[in-house]
Amino acid sequence: MPESHERPQRKKRELPTKKNTSVRNLVWAIGLxxxxxxxxxxxxxxxxxxxxxTAATARSMVNVSESAARAxxxxxxxAADAEPGGWSVREAKMSxxxxxxxxxRYTSPSGSLETLLQSHADYPALAxxxxxxxxxxxxxxxxxTECANLEIQANSNDNGAENTKGASGLVCSARETTLIIYGAxxxxxxxxxxxxxLDRVKK
Numbered sequence: 556m557p558e559s560h561e562r563p564q565r566k567k568r569e570l571p572t573k574k575n576t577s578v579r580n581l582v583w584a585i586g587l588x589x590x591x592x593x594x595x596x597x598x599x600x601x602x603x604x605x606x607x608x609t610a611a612t613a614r615s616m617v618n619v620s621e622s623a624a625r626a627x628x629x630x631x632x633x634a635a636d637a638e639p640g641g642w643s644v645r646e647a648k649m650s651x652x653x654x655x656x657x658x659x660r661y662t663s664p665s666g667s668l669e670t671l672l673q674s675h676a677d678y679p680a681l682a683x684x685x686x687x688x689x690x691x692x693x694x695x696x697x698x699x700t701e702c703a704n705l706e707i708q709a710n711s712n713d714n715g716a717e718n719t720k721g722a723s724g725l726v727c728s729a730r731e732t733t734l735i736i737y738g739a740x741x742x743x744x745x746x747x748x749x750x751x752x753l754d755r756v757k758k
Contacts, residue, residue: 619659622647626657632732633758635659635673637751642669654680661738661748669738669748673756678726678733685737691726697746700753702727705737725749729756 623636626649634657638644641664649657654676661669674681682689691703705724724737725745734756736749 617644617647619644619647622649623657625649630655630657630675632673632675633730633756635671635734635752635755637671637748637755639747639751642748654684656681656684658684663738663740663744663748665740665744667738667740667744669736669740669744671748671752672735672737673732673752675732678735681733681735685724685735687722689724689737697727697750697753700727700729702749705735707737727753729753732756 619636619638623634626634626647629651630649634649637659643662645660645662645668647657647659649655654674656672656674656676658673659671661671663669672681672684678691685705685707687707687709689705689707692706693704695702695704703726705726707722707724709722722737722739723742723745724735726736727734727749734749734752736745736752738745
């Protein structure tokens with residue numbers, strides 16, 4: 556008799572049972588819950604950080620004195636390294652592109668963003684560096700240095716003009732440089748930072 560070759564039977568695909576479906580659903584539910592908790596934690600921590608937290612971090616990474624010393628050599632004037640008590644340094648930078656300038660951004664004691672600009676260039680040449688439309692008014696002196704008030708209107712299409720919303724400032728001339736301080740802080744804060752800046756520049 557010819558040998559009979561039995562066809563191997565196909566293994567039946569295991570269908571999901573009520574038991575293993577429940578386990579799978581439980582694993583998915585736990586995984587999704589962990590993801591939701593992780594996202595919530597990130598959001599809460601992110602929202603909990605305020606501007607002062609950011610400024611404190613920036614302060615630890617910016618050495619104004621060292622940065623100003625390097626800028627002074629490159630720019631050819633004594634870059635102001637003012638750092639009044641209660642103020643936090645956010646950023647310090649320079650540019651050798653004309654008009655060459657030194658810029659330091661601070662968080663004032665009230666939490667407002669304040670910017671210091673310094674350059675050999677005169678005010679009209681430096682004014683375009685200010686975000687917003689600036690106009691001078693009310694000339695006066697700070698410890699024998701000629702200064703003027705700045706009134707600044709934010710550009711309507713400039714959403715990033717954080718420090719020109721209701722901003723004002725001061726512009727002074729010292730040691731053949733123009734010094735501009737502006738931001739959303741109070742006049743008292745502008746004056747305090749400018750006085751400290753002039754003291755540093757005149758040393």
